[in-house]
Amino acid sequence: MKIAVVGSYGVGLTMRVPRVPAPGETVSGGSFHEGPGGKGSNQAIGAARLGADVSFLTAIGDDDFGRSARALWRDEGVAAEHVVTASGATMVGFILVDPKGENCISIAPGALDELDARSIQPFRAEIAAADILVVSMEIPxxxxxxxxRIARELGTRTLLNPAPAQALPDEIWPLVDIITPNQTEAPVILGLNPHHGLSDEELIAELRRRTGGLAILTRGGRGALVSDAEGTTDVPALRVETVVDTTGAGDAFTAALAVAIAEGRSxxxxxxFAAAAGAHAVTIAGVIPSLPTREQLNSEIGSTR
Structure with missing residues (x-):
């Protein structure tokens, strides 16, 4: 079972502050945390922990953050030989969080801005060998x-996690076999106005019409809608006793979905299976620590094969 992932890597620099400073003001008394992230990297690690042979493509800088990323992928068993070392700095996100949990975020894409169509060509063999290609949209x-497009040419199945959301150009839709937006992202990628008035069922029907493939509309605590040739089905979310941190749930869901599809499941x-991974993730603080292994999921939901 082989999965190719094209997406982002970045480092989150989070400071919890007594209050967000006004312009020109300095506020002391905060606490600081640094952690690896980026949707592509999270999804690659998540798939590897679930037993997949994973190859990953992104762009990082020739800096300490980039070197830490390569060490992380090596430790997690993610093949990163094709990762581009760019002239820009590794992507970072600066996050200020106030006592109420409200946050302000500023992102410097850096190296990711240098990932272009030509950067994908050396990854062709990995895409060709994969059972599925997973792409997310924190990259250009x-x-x-x-x-x-390369995956379509080579006959490799494609899964697009359209986050962060933007209206998708017409040329992308026919290249997608499976699309997985949440309720907020779906209207954006479809180019609808905020007052579109469509139900979730109508949104997922439009997603399937645009791609000609399959669609999943994730709905947080309400689970997901799944639409294929046999119709639309509701997949309920798994109940957990305590929600600790929802940050990694989406990436855990995408990784597990890709693994299960690569294994030949409907x-x-x-x-x-993906819902179980997402439920596991919300019970653990931090993104990387929350991504489950196959053994953890089996112990929680029983054997999945």
Whole structure:
């Protein structure tokens, strides 16, 4: 079972502060945390922990953050030989969080801005050998398009996690076999106005019409809607006693979905497995620590094969 992932890597620099400073003001008394992230990297690590042979493509800087990333992928068993070392700095996100949990975020994409269509070409063999290609959208759109187009040319199934959301150009839709937006992202990628008035069922029907493939609409604590040739099915979320941190749930869901599809499961079976991974993730603080192993999921939901 082989999965190719094209997406982002970055480092989150989070400071919890007594209050967010006004312009020109300095506020003391905060606490600081640094952690690896980026949707592509999280999804690659998540898939590797679930037993997949994973190859990953992103762009990082020739800096300490980039070197730490390579060490992380090596430790997690993610093949990163094709990762681009760019002239820019590794992506960082600066996050200020106040006591109420409200946050302000500023992102410097750095190296990721250098990931373009040409960067994808050396990754062709990995895409060709994969059972499925997973692409997320924290990278430039030309790189997203090129990865999906190469997969289509080579006959590799594609899964697009359209986050962060933007309206998708017409050329991308036919390149997607499975699309997985949440309720907020779906209207954005479809180019609808905020007052579109469509139900979740109508949104997922439109997603399937645009791609000609399969669609999953994730709905947080309400689970997900799954739509394939047999119709639309509701997959409920798994109940957990305490929600600690929802940050990594989406990436855990995407990774598990890709693994299950690569194993040959139906879309609904894959969504149930992915929901279990997402439920596990919300019970643990931090993204990387929350990504489950196969053994952890088996112990929680029983054997999945």
């Amino acid at each position: 759109l030309p790189a997203v398009t090129a990865a999906l 879309l609904r079976e894959a969504a149930v």
